[in-house]
Amino acid sequence: MNKPESAATSNFIRNIIDDDLAANKNDGRIVTRFPPEPNGYLHIGHAKSICLNFGIAAQYNGKCNLRFDDTNPVKENEEFVKAIKDDVTWLGFEWDGLKHASDYFNELYNFAVELIKQGNAYVDSSTAEEVREMRGTLKEPGKPSPYRDRSVEENLDLFARMKAGEFDDGAHILRAKIDMASGNINMRDPTLYRIRKVHHVRTGNDWSIYPMYDYTHCVSDAMENITHSLCTLEFEDHRPLYDWVLDELKTPAHPQQIEFARLMLEYTILSKRKLIQLVEEDYVKGWDDPRMPTITGMRRRGFTPAAIRDFCERIGVTKNDSWIEMAVLETCIREDLNEHSHRRMAVLEPIKVVITDLPDGYTETLSFANHPQKEDFGRRDIVFSKEIWIDKDDFSENPPPKYQRLVPGGEVRLRGSYVIKCEEVIKSDAGDIIELRCTHDANTLGKKPEGRKVKGVIHWVSASAGVQAQVRVYDRLFNQPNPGSADSLEAELNPESMVVHKTCYVEAALSEAQAEERFQFERLGYFVADRYDHTSEMPVFNRTVSLRDTWAR
């Protein structure tokens, strides 16, 4: 029943792995890891990394760990840890090991002592500002710190006392002794440890020093026997340091770091800083706002895990800085939802239609297929009645060319029901349309009208049997393909990114919808019952994506 996900096309990482396997490197083992810092919510960019790491493990019969890179306790918390686990699970992946960088704090410390003994690390007592000044610039080499040649004994003593909590934050750091003149600034005696007298969610107050990313990541990878450590392009310059640490420490495993390009998606923002700004300055209603590119936001929007996985496969993995068009993501979600969603009818902006040639109180029960191509999806009943609702967009007194809907004096097919003809338009004193008075052709139920063609088909909901609902229509959050390039996010926001329709009418079957259940509202798009706000008393639906529309409006 489930359509198999598209076959994996080759990419440079798979090629590297194929070569490694052919050479029997690592005895043919493949171990990857997804290593988020628990300081925020995961977004579609992380999904690319998750699909890559877990996908490769699955494809090559390997393993993939989920590892929390929790080396900076001032920015991290449990809320994010839980959210990240939920998101990875929801996306459909199971981690082999659940790890934390903090699991290795003891080993990391002992390795650092080893580096000091080797003469490869020293305690620098310069201020942060002095360190920065001595580092040099992109074009000029750095200068050695006056503390660079401290004795091993002194370094050992100072480092032990840093650990013991004898010093205040910032008093000392532990640095690798590499090359202050390196063209690669990461090699100019990078910081290994800094003093941070703060509580850590997992290690409590055990530590007053915490290891830096560059030192921690490579060692953690080695501890877990990771074979291929996949990260994004900005870490390319860090690879020499990654390799230096593992080489000097002579760790039994030396994973290979491979870098790939971050995802850039048009009309949205993936920068953590800007995402935080959207939430904190109330441009959206939280991390799970359906307009957010977060996993939790996309979930609430109605996206499916399979569609997101398909998207990540389709965009590929390269080292090119490339912008993906939103149409790619939309196509993925439409394909999945078209395949799996039951059809329903819903009217978002109702106009009353009275079928004048039907007796008062007339009703008739009609049977509708839940899917036009899939009989096994079953059928449901829909009540047709003398008074019905149709959508405002489906009637026009001044129709544009090629308009195929209802016009004064014109005919249109009510989906699954009769052909009606608009005989009269009733307006208020203010000129607003209050109702349409129509007649119907009783000989058109399940048949084409005789002697004429009626091309248009519109959806409708019975005024007597329909159910009231709220429908939130979402659109892209920004009106610029590359938002964030301007100074102010606000200027680029799409003012119509969320339009709430409070008085909608939906067919009765929809009152049984479960939260997160997805449907196609015929002719409108794909919708999901809101994960949090939907109830059978007051149904609430979010538009996931519109239907493809080739009719130029």
Added chain:
RNA sequence: UGGGCCGUCGCCAAGCGGUUAAGGCACCGGGUUUUGAUCCCGGCAUUCGGAGGUUCGAAUCCUCCCGGCCCAGCCA
């Protein structure tokens, strides 16, 4: 000449010295259709950032040039 990386169709992306330069998205036709949806069928790079060179043969190798991205946290 700070260091590192990247340039194949509008957007992605295969390609790894000999292929008619895959495929997807988008777009443009045409057919089916009681969703202007879906589905089907067809079209869409004589050319791979540019210029030289090597070779019987180059998107693939070499040289130079042009354009773009990343790096100066005691963040990750």
